[in-house]
Structures are given as structure tokens and as C-alpha cells.
Amino acid sequence: MMKNIRAISGWTLVLILVALVGCQATPAPTEPPTPVPPTATPLPTATATPEPEPWQRKARLPNNTAAAAAVVLDGKIYLIGGDQSGAEGADKGPVQVYDPATDTWTLGAEMPTPRLYVAASVIDGKIFVFGGTGNGEIFRSTVEVYDPATDTWEVWPDMPTPRTNFFTHVVDNKVYAVGGDEACSCSVEAYDPTTDTWEKRADMPIPRKRWRSVLLDGKIYVLGGYSQGSDADLGAVVEVYDPATDTWTRAADLPTPQWDAASCVLDGRIYTVPGDDPVFPIYDPATDAWEMGPDFPWPRHVHSVACVGGAIYVLGGGKDGQPISSVWAYDPAR
Numbered sequence: 001m002m003k004n005i006r007a008i009s010g011w012t013l014v015l016i017l018v019a020l021v022g023c024q025a026t027p028a029p030t031e032p033p034t035p036v037p038p039t040a041t042p043l044p045t046a047t048a049t050p051e052p053e054p055w056q057r058k059a060r061l062p063n064n065t066a067a068a069a070a071v072v073l074d075g076k077i078y079l080i081g082g083d084q085s086g087a088e089g090a091d092k093g094p095v096q097v098y099d100p101a102t103d104t105w106t107l108g109a110e111m112p113t114p115r116l117y118v119a120a121s122v123i124d125g126k127i128f129v130f131g132g133t134g135n136g137e138i139f140r141s142t143v144e145v146y147d148p149a150t151d152t153w154e155v156w157p158d159m160p161t162p163r164t165n166f167f168t169h170v171v172d173n174k175v176y177a178v179g180g181d182e183a184c185s186c187s188v189e190a191y192d193p194t195t196d197t198w199e200k201r202a203d204m205p206i207p208r209k210r211w212r213s214v215l216l217d218g219k220i221y222v223l224g225g226y227s228q229g230s231d232a233d234l235g236a237v238v239e240v241y242d243p244a245t246d247t248w249t250r251a252a253d254l255p256t257p258q259w260d261a262a263s264c265v266l267d268g269r270i271y272t273v274p275g276d277d278p279v280f281p282i283y284d285p286a287t288d289a290w291e292m293g294p295d296f297p298w299p300r301h302v303h304s305v306a307c308v309g310g311a312i313y314v315l316g317g318g319k320d321g322q323p324i325s326s327v328w329a330y331d332p333a334r
Helices: 002-023
Strands: 055-058 069-073 076-080 094-099 104-110 119-123 126-130 143-147 152-156 167-171 174-178 188-192 197-201 212-216 219-223 238-242 247-251 262-266 269-273 281-284 289-292 304-308 311-319 322-330
Touching (some): 069 119, 069 304, 076 126, 119 174, 126 174, 212 262, 212 269, 219 269, 269 304, 269 311
Antiparallel strands (some): 055 322, 069 076, 076 094, 094 104, 126 143, 143 152, 174 188, 188 197, 219 238, 238 247, 269 281, 281 289, 304 311, 311 322
């Protein structure tokens, strides 16, 4: 009987073990882990591109210069004469030549007679320089001609009327010298370089000093200035001379009085930079009206202005009683 008990017990043990094994729970299937996306590289924060300033600095003049004449020839600006006090060669009056394409300056031959407040015009590829103040004479009749092709000067016969701080313009191959004479600062004379002769023309109706002038559509515009004791509002007066009829008319007054300014013509409009004033008046002859452009950031006086390559350049001038060398440019199309 003990043997049977052992046998039963052994089978029982086996059955129990089998039951235990069979009863073990089949492990529940586990879900695969949720994939973690790679860390995204953040996009750079967009920043607004700042608008360019309307006026841009350009390469400085080689010499501090005020009261010089500026002309444009073959896409370059020629700055001639002026007060170059304190600069090397100031007593000689070198020609300063600016190339807008490279924003660089070079020096040309020295003017034979150093002068400031000269007038200059281009005739047949040469630059005629008239009158001015220099060598102890306030009003000079000197005429000298610069040839950029050879970098040489030639002395021509004097003008009949000494002049300073005046302007010349070329119309139909004749040079018109306007104002700046000692008698009234109002006389006009026409010079024919083919015959080397001068002819008297109609005077400016209102004598004036420290004014500026431009040529537009064959007519000469005289802008601002002052005339002691004659007209309190002269600084805003604009007069127009027509060489074809030898007559003067009035145009719309400047928005603000101005003197010691500088002006030039670009795309049929007059751009003027007054002396010691940030305003920037622009004239449209089609409407005979003025509008204001963006303020000029560095006002000065007796500066020069030239229009070339679609931009207006302000060159040198005087500040705090001294000539300066800074140059600024404004592109209306930008």
C-alpha cells in the first residue's frame, strides 16, 4: 500500500506540475514603442531687410573744397577751383575728377590762375573756366580752358566784364554769362567761341547775389539769392531767361528762401540743395510746381552739385567756416 501511495503521489506531483505550467498566463503582446521624431532644426527667424537710406555717402574729395564749379563730361564730374584752404596744393587749384562708376577721385593739372567762385561750361569736349575771385582780385575777367584728353590748360582772352560767384550756360554753342558783375550783379553777356566775341543781352530783372542757376530745356533758371534792400522775399524768387527771345519771365517761387545753394537737372527736373538747410526742393517744369524730396542729412553752404548717372551728387562746401570734403549722392529711382 505504501508503494501505491508513493505511485499516486508521484503521478499527482507530475499532474500538479503540468497544471501549473499550463496555467501560466501567456504574456500579453506589447505594443511597439511610439517612435520619437528626430529633433527638428528650428527655422531662422526672418528679419526685415532695412530700407536703404535715400542719401548715400561716397568717396571724399581729395582736398577740402568750397565755392568750386562742377561740370559733367563723359560721365565724370570735374570739380574746378574753389577754396581749398588747409589742403596740400590749395594755392594751386588742382582739378578734382570723380568717376561714379568706381567711386574714386583723381587729380588733374593745376589751374594756371587759382580762383574760387568761378563759372565753368563744356564746349566741344573742353572745359571753359570764367572769372571768379583770386590773386587779390574780387572780380576777375580771366578765361582759361582745360582739355581733359591731354590734362592741359590754355589761356584765352579775358571776358569784357569781370565777374564772380556767377554762372555760365551753353545754348546753341554760345556761352551765356549771367550776373556776378560789380556794377549790378545782373548783366548778361553771350560768348561765341567760334568768333571769340561777346554780345550784351537783356539784364536780369532782379539783381541778386549768392544765387544759383541751371539750364533746362534751353532756358536758364535763376534760383533764390539775395539783394540787399531790394526785395525781402528774393530768396524764393525764380526767374527764367530764354536766349532765343532774349526775354525774362517768372516761374513758381521756391518753397523756402535759399542762398549759397547748388542745383542741377536730372530727367527734366531741377534738384536744388540750399545752403545750411536740410530741405530738398524739386521742380517740375511741366506743372510749374515744386515738391520736397528727402531731407539732406548734412547741410552745408557754397557746395557744388552735379547730376550724372541717374543720381544727384553734393560735393564739398563750407561748414563752421571751413571747407569740407564729404560727398553725398541721391538716386531718385532707388
